[in-house]
Amino acid sequence: xxxxxxxxxxxxxxxxxxxxxxxxxxxxxxxxxxxxxxxxxxxxxxxxxxxxxxxxxxxxxxxxxxxxxxxxxxxxxxxxxxxxxxxxxxxxxxxxxxxxxxxxxxxxxxxxxxxxxxxxxxxxxxxxxxxxxxxxxxxxxxxxxxxxxxxxxxxxxxxxxxxxx
Amino acid sequence: xxxxxxxxxxxxxxxxxxxxxxxxxxxxxxxxxxxxxxxxxxxxxxxxxxxxxxxxxxxxxxxxxxxxxxxxxxxxxxxxxxxxxxxxxxxxxxxxxxxxxxxxxxxxxxxxxxxxxxxxxxxxxxxxxxxxxxxxxxxxxxxxxxxxxxxxxxxxxxxxxxxxxxxxxxxxxxxxxxxxxxxxxxxxxxxxxxxxxxxxxxxxxxxxxxxxxxxxxxxxxxxxxxxxxxxxxxxxxxxxxxxxxxxxxxxxxxxxxxxxxxxxxxxxxxxxxxxxxxxxxxxxxxxxxxxxxx
Numbered sequence: 001x002x003x004x005x006x007x008x009x010x011x012x013x014x015x016x017x018x019x020x021x022x023x024x025x026x027x028x029x030x031x032x033x034x035x036x037x038x039x040x041x042x043x044x045x046x047x048x049x050x051x052x053x054x055x056x057x058x059x060x061x062x063x064x065x066x067x068x069x070x071x072x073x074x075x076x077x078x079x080x081x082x083x084x085x086x087x088x089x090x091x092x093x094x095x096x097x098x099x100x101x102x103x104x105x106x107x108x109x110x111x112x113x114x115x116x117x118x119x120x121x122x123x124x125x126x127x128x129x130x131x132x133x134x135x136x137x138x139x140x141x142x143x144x145x146x147x148x149x150x151x152x153x154x155x156x157x158x159x160x161x162x163x164x165x
Numbered sequence: 166x167x168x169x170x171x172x173x174x175x176x177x178x179x180x181x182x183x184x185x186x187x188x189x190x191x192x193x194x195x196x197x198x199x200x201x202x203x204x205x206x207x208x209x210x211x212x213x214x215x216x217x218x219x220x221x222x223x224x225x226x227x228x229x230x231x232x233x234x235x236x237x238x239x240x241x242x243x244x245x246x247x248x249x250x251x252x253x254x255x256x257x258x259x260x261x262x263x264x265x266x267x268x269x270x271x272x273x274x275x276x277x278x279x280x281x282x283x284x285x286x287x288x289x290x291x292x293x294x295x296x297x298x299x300x301x302x303x304x305x306x307x308x309x310x311x312x313x314x315x316x317x318x319x320x321x322x323x324x325x326x327x328x329x330x331x332x333x334x335x336x337x338x339x340x341x342x343x344x345x346x347x348x349x350x351x352x353x354x355x356x357x358x359x360x361x362x363x364x365x366x367x368x369x370x371x372x373x374x375x376x377x378x379x380x381x382x383x384x385x386x387x388x389x390x391x392x393x394x395x396x397x398x399x400x401x402x403x404x405x406x407x408x409x410x411x412x413x414x415x416x417x418x419x420x421x422x423x424x425x426x427x428x429x430x431x432x433x434x435x436x437x438x439x440x441x442x443x444x445x446x447x448x449x450x451x452x453x454x455x456x457x458x459x
Contacts, residue, residue, distance in 0.1 A: 017170060018171055018172065018173030018215065019167070019168040019169065019205070021168075021202070040166035040206055041202075041206045042199065042202065042270070045267075045269065048269055051273075054268075054272040055269040055272060056272045056273050057270065059166075059202070060198060060203065060270070061198065061273065062195075064175075065195075065198065065217060065219065109268070127263075130356050131269050131270065
């Protein structure tokens with residue numbers, strides 16, 4: 001089935017079987033390997049992307065369901081080649097990642113939170129990443145990273161600029 | 166973790182979806198897919214054809230009318246969670262929605278999908294049963310309304326026919342007195358499936374006397390249940406701690422609870438009574454705090 005996906009600011013037409021998940025489509029048809037395949041049945045959150053600006057698990061969507069929708073993957077957050085978004089940079093600085101497997105999903109979940117508010121409480125941050133498992137960090141540094149990014153974005157007054165949609 | 170091959174159709178109207186479902190025994194509805202897609206991935210579900218109702222415009226709405234608040238079945242949970250009408254008129258639903266899954270699953274998951282799936286631990290069916298909501302279903306033959314209390318027959322078993330669609334849920338809105346709500350849930354981790362959940366909504370008159378009370382328990386047994394006896398016992402009282410505790414203990418004494426790996430039947434029964442009591446007292450305190458209906 002022919003499907004048009006608006007991914008990271010561009011439009012990609014793909015021909016997929018109805019059973020192909022959006023996750024597999026992004027990785028294998030479009031070549032965006034930054035979206036990680038973890039449990040593949042909606043438990044771990046590693047495959048989280050933004051659908052129309054809101055976090056969603058790409059393993060829990062079929063590519064055909066995403067037809068015509070606007071998608072943002074981790075590749076769409078960087079402001080330019082070789083650069084990191086404020087949030088990505090905060091993850092590095094606060095040691096919000098170790099093995100990195102959960103990181104793209106964590107960052108997109110956090111990105112959606114910061115797009116709504118630049119003054120999140122700790123409870124807001126915890127709720128926003130409650131659907132994302134990390135087996136390395138113990139979460140503490142991830143929460144610190146998101147709070148650091150929020151603080152920097154508040155100071156910089158640039159909002160969540162840099163997202164290509 | 167790859168589904169078996171299936172056909173996929175995207176009807177543009179409810180009647181077209183009903184025709185597709187009636188014409189094919191292997192056809193199954195997909196709404197938000199947050200329960201169905203894991204089942205597909207694990208090959209526990211093997212439908213021959215998926216009927217995607219997500220693009221039927223007449224299924225996504227939240228309307229406030231004389232009969233209560235009507236919510237179209239394709240309304241996303243996150244939309245209901247942020248809706249001002251739902252927050253004002255259906256405070257119990259608003260309080261329960263943040264407990265449903267996680268933010269990314271609420272972005273895709275729908276009100277009608279949770280209602281139709283009938284998971285005994287699910288929060289939206291619990292609120293529907295507690296508030297005596299009415300579920301509208303449609304098939305190729307016609308339209309019917311089913312009381313939420315009669316919709317749930319067992320775990321994931323509902324009165325919905327194989328070729329039927331849940332089109333809307335009508336939640337009664339309480340328009341008189343000071344209304345308060347309470348919601349409590351116990352699970353292994355926040356937002357996991359509830360071992361037990363309790364929902365309560367109370368209305369008080371100006372003197373603090375209870376004029377209406379609705380209490381429901383989810384997760385404990387095969388279906389969510391409304392504790393009818395509590396409404397009879399406590400309406401007319403001032404919801405004092407002792408009388409609430411005694412009434413809840415009596416109402417929960419014959420509650421049928423399930424025994425599984427996660428929790429014993431006796432544990433569930435004890436927790437159900439504790440959470441119901443806390444939910445009622447929270448609801449009372451919120452109502453006393455001056456929250457006015459409407």
